[in-house]
Amino acid sequence: MAAIADDAVASLARERVDHRFRGLPPDADGRTVGELAAERRSLFTGGFTTPVLTLSAEALDHNLVLMERWSAGHGLAFAPHGKTSMAPRLFQRQLDHGAWGITAATPAQVRVYRAFGVRRIFLANEVVDPAALRWLAAELAADPDFRLLTYVDSVRGVELMDAALRETGTARPLDVVVELGADGARTGVRTEKEAEAVADAVAATGTLRLVGVAGYEAEIPDADAALVGAWLRRLTGLAVAFDEAGRFAGVEEIVVSAGGSAWFDTVAEVFAELATLSAPVLRLLRSGAYITHDDGQYRNKTPFNRLTGEGALQPALRLWTQVVSRPEPGMAYLNAGKRDVSYDLGLPEPQVVRSARDGSLRPATGLTVTRLADQHAFVSVAEGAQALEVGDWVGLGLSHPCTVFEKWPLIPLAAADGTVLEYIRTFF
Numbered sequence: 001m002a003a004i005a006d007d008a009v010a011s012l013a014r015e016r017v018d019h020r021f022r023g024l025p026p027d028a029d030g031r032t033v034g035e036l037a038a039e040r041r042s043l044f045t046g047g048f049t050t051p052v053l054t055l056s057a058e059a060l061d062h063n064l065v066l067m068e069r070w071s072a073g074h075g076l077a078f079a080p081h082g083k084t085s086m087a088p089r090l091f092q093r094q095l096d097h098g099a100w101g102i103t104a105a106t107p108a109q110v111r112v113y114r115a116f117g118v119r120r121i122f123l124a125n126e127v128v129d130p131a132a133l134r135w136l137a138a139e140l141a142a143d144p145d146f147r148l149l150t151y152v153d154s155v156r157g158v159e160l161m162d163a164a165l166r167e168t169g170t171a172r173p174l175d176v177v178v179e180l181g182a183d184g185a186r187t188g189v190r191t192e193k194e195a196e197a198v199a200d201a202v203a204a205t206g207t208l209r210l211v212g213v214a215g216y217e218a219e220i221p222d223a224d225a226a227l228v229g230a231w232l233r234r235l236t237g238l239a240v241a242f243d244e245a246g247r248f249a250g251v252e253e254i255v256v257s258a259g260g261s262a263w264f265d266t267v268a269e270v271f272a273e274l275a276t277l278s279a280p281v282l283r284l285l286r287s288g289a290y291i292t293h294d295d296g297q298y299r300n301k302t303p304f305n306r307l308t309g310e311g312a313l314q315p316a317l318r319l320w321t322q323v324v325s326r327p328e329p330g331m332a333y334l335n336a337g338k339r340d341v342s343y344d345l346g347l348p349e350p351q352v353v354r355s356a357r358d359g360s361l362r363p364a365t366g367l368t369v370t371r372l373a374d375q376h377a378f379v380s381v382a383e384g385a386q387a388l389e390v391g392d393w394v395g396l397g398l399s400h401p402c403t404v405f406e407k408w409p410l411i412p413l414a415a416a417d418g419t420v421l422e423y424i425r426t427f428f
Contacts, residue, residue, distance in 0.1 A: 003095040005117025009088050012425045021410040023052030033423050043418040044354065051321040051336035053408045055424060057415050059316035066311045067290050068097040074268035079103045079122045081288025085405045086427045088116040090291060103286045107132035112427045114139055122257065123150035124286060126187060128157050130164035137168040149211065149255060151179040153189050158201040165207035173209040176202060177255055180235050185219040195238055199247050210247055212255030213239045218262050228263045232270035243277045257284035265303035289401050292316040296346035296399020317404055319348065319396045323388055332388050334377040340407060343372050346399035350379065356391030364394060
């Protein structure tokens with residue numbers, strides 16, 4: 001059974017290149033994406049216009065292999081969060097590297113996943129919209145191989161879900177997990193007593209089936225290893241209590257899920273302590289940002305900083321931009337700004353300069369982005385820094401991949417020498 005529809009992914013290569021796709025060579029208009037990829041153009045001399053976001057082929061492959069090996073080695077199934085990239089080609093690679101399925105945050109994202117044939121989806125959110133629930137029920141009814149799990153965290157939410165699903169008349173129940181939250185965090189029940197009430201409400205329906213518990217540890221206020229570990233033990237304790245009470249009777253596997261990109265080491269540690277339950281346990285990790293990593297938020301927070309000897313993720317995103325103005329000493333202005341890069345969790349980081357005169361590369365020593373306008377980056381040039389000229393290309397490292405991908409509908413995937421190998425289509 002294919003994990004994703006190969007024909008749907010292959011169809012992406014037949015899309016025509018045009019004005020919708022920033023940064024691509026203007027002379028490529030009218031070609032298909034596949035035809036352009038086959039030309040193996042150089043990012044620097046092949047007609048690409050700045051700014052242009054790129055993905056590193058080598059870093060991407062490295063990160064896929066590392067997390068496949070790491071999660072399997074720690075007894076975890078893996079459903080990486082697809083909201084990071086919303087890119088079916090990357091979903092396919094993640095599934096090819098052992099992912100159990102793909103995590104979504106909204107029904108709209110699930111619709112994209114289903115359009116490309118993803119068969120296992122963990123919807124890590126509450127869904128109370130009747131129209132969305134009816135669509136989900138229709139997808140489940142139409143495809144017996146489609147598996148969907150979603151959150152519940154309130155009795156009222158269960159009532160709304162049940163009412164919408166009963167209208168569809170579907171005989172197949174929707175699998176749900178009770179979400180555990182934390183005081184001051186995001187969604188999820190706050191107490192075990194509330195969790196029991198939600199579980200009782202699910203059991204009283206014929207449209208929902210309780211299959212596990214889940215949550216997201218990174219939203220715990222002032223999270224540290226001790227707080228995250230204590231919360232995770234509450235989560236696994238809830239799974240044990242539910243199982244002992246017979247709440248998972250008839251379930252073929254019990255789902256226990258957590259794990260963003262900052263604390264998956266603690267998730268693995270606590271999940272390994274989970275006692276044997278009445279059915280096999282699917283210990284499901286949901287980290288998403290790992291696939292590209294970054295040069296800011298996740299560079300600082302990745303568990304691999306603590307997991308010495310277990311590898312390291314590599315940043316795969318780089319925005320290439322150009323110096324367009326040097327109107328005063330000590331300042332340079334690049335032709336990329338808020339419309340092109342993420343800035344919610346840190347400003348871009350100048351990393352490399354490519355000379356417009358001879359194509360030589362050098363480290364961007366002494367350059368700092370101090371602020372962004374819509375279409376410009378303000379760059380401070382330290383005294384003594386090597387001369388930076390109008391026309392030079394500057395490669396920026398970026399922080400927080402989730403808010404970079406959404407700005408770019410078609411992204412060149414380039415080898416280390418600048419050869420563009422393929423193009424990654426996103427759907428935001």
